Each structure stands twice: as structure tokens, then as C-alpha cells.
Amino acid sequence: MQVYFTFDSRPDLQQDLIEQFPNVDFSFHDGIDEELLTQADVLVTYGEDLEDEHITRARNLKWIFVASAGIELMPKEAIAKRNIVVSNVRGIHKKPMAESILAHILAIKRDLPYIYNNQRNKIWNKRGGSPTELNGSTALVIGPGAIGAEIGRILQAFDVYTIGCNRSGNEAPFMNETYRIHDLTKQLPKADIIISILPSTDETKYLLKYEHFQLMRESAIFMNFGRGDLVETDVIYRALKERQISHAVLDVCEEEPLPSDNQLWELDNITISPHCSSHSSRYLERSLEIFKPSLEKWLNGETDLENKVDMLRGY
Secondary structure, three states, rough: OOEEEEOOOOOHHHHHHEEEEEOEEEEOOOOOOHHHHHHHOEEOOOOOOOOOHHHHHHHOOOOEEEEOOOOOOOOOHHHHHOOOOEEOOOOHHHHHHHHHHHHHHHHHHHHHHHHHHHOOOOOOOOOOOOOOOOOOOOOEOOOOHHHHHHHHHHHOOOOOOOEEEOOOOOOOOOOOOOEHHHHHHHHHOOEEEEEEEEOOOOOOOOOHHHHHHHHHOOEEEEEOHHHOHHOHHHHHHHHHHHOOOOOOEOOOOOOOOOOOOOOOOOOOOOEEEHHHHOOOHHHHHHHHHHHHHHHHHHOOOOOOOOOOOOOOOOO
């Protein structure tokens, strides 16, 4: 069996795979190699390097393992037409992303940018800006899956009341209450912190309108850690410019990279995190912890893999 990684990785991780699966022929190549592609039975990719033509040429391909949670840049129709099994690493981001989200919340609440700026300018000011407290606040998590549950767990430790909004309205882990996304307008006014972790689908694209920001508290913090097409750039800019909300933290943007002349850069009530909240020195290590058991199943003829994805639904 030929397993082709379209990205390079640490030699120790490669060696571990080779030793654990001696009957598998592994290839590691940074980018798409046409010859390796045509031979591959299994493809391991970050999901951003595949085009329709690659799927056509990969005649032996039966399973694609995506070392990312997002699949929106992949050639969905071509893959679905071939009935190629696709699975991803959904869930591995929950630890680093939850820590990133918490770091941003605490930085804003405790006014750390003010403190850092004073340090750079050698200013001793005991007031420490205008800090507020996290405990006793309410957080609305839009898309409380694996990442949202981890965020909820941590926030509840800070005595934060958590509300989740998902497609079904069914109870979600570490949410004090859970509602359907259709009920979002009723929940937004309750929240001090709004955190979106929604994927990019036809249902979620431009889900948030200007009217939604009008429903939020003026003191609210809006955080988008899902996908940038949840809200149009002009909408979030207008809401921030008009102080409909207090602050926004964007780990994702409608256009990435965010152009240097984009008006969002000029705002003083925004934090732009360049799609880096999930980054961690342990990222690939965690990805392989999901890939290895799935590969074991695949070698035994099983196709019921962890984190199987419906390409046409987008998750």
C-alpha cells in the first residue's frame, strides 16, 4: 500500500510511522509530486494543495486524510464523485485554540495591551488601564463542538455562564444552556462574550449580519475562530467603527491574508490574529495520533474511520 504525504514532517515522526507499519510504503514530499500521486492509495494532506485535476490523476486513491479540520478549499465534487473516503483531525485543535481564546479574553479583560504599551514607554501607572473581571460574565459559543466544549470547560472554571448555539439545539458538553442557531437573535443580547467556531458551509456563510451586532451589548467582545466568511468585512468594520460592540478578536477573515490596506487594521478596538490560534509545536504529533488508528483500521479493511467527512455537506 502506498501512503503519500504531500508535506514534510519531522524525521522522528516519519520513522515512527515506518516502524509501526512495516508493510506500508510511505512517501513524504513537500508538495504535489505527479508520479507519487498516481501511485498513492492513501493521501495525507493539509487540504489546500489539491485541485480537480489531481483527483483525476490519482487513479488508485481511495482515502484522503486531511491534517486539518477545514475542507472548504478541497475539490469536493470531484472527490465525492469518486466516492473517496475523507477523514480529518477534527478535535485536535481544541487545546491550543481554547488556550488562545482564553488568552485573548484575559488580555482584553485585564487590559494587558495598555500595560504592555506603558512598559514600552517606561511609564509606571498603578491604575493598569481599565481592567474588568471575567468571572460572573456570560459567554455565547456558536458551534459548541469539540473546541467549544473545551472552551466551555475552561470558562466555567472562571465562573462564566455558558450558552451554546448549534444546529439541533441538543445539549452540548460544558454548556449551561443550548439552543438552535435559529434562536441566535434571542441569545446575543445575553452575552458578554460571543465566540464563533462555526465551519464554512452554505448554512453558515454570512450568517451574521449588521443587525446581529446591533443586538449585542455595547460592552460585548466578539470572537471569530471558525471561518472568515461568517461575516462580511464591511459589516464587522461598521459594527466596530460605530462601537456597537466593545472589541473584536478575529483569528479568521473574509479575505486571507488580510490586505495591508484593509480598513480593519486601522481600528483601535480589534485584535487581528492571523489564523494562528491552533498553532502548536504538538500539532502534527496530535494529527498522527488520529491517523495511526485509522490507518490500522484501513489495513484491516475497515472504512468506518474517526472523523469521517461528508464532502458535499462540508463537515
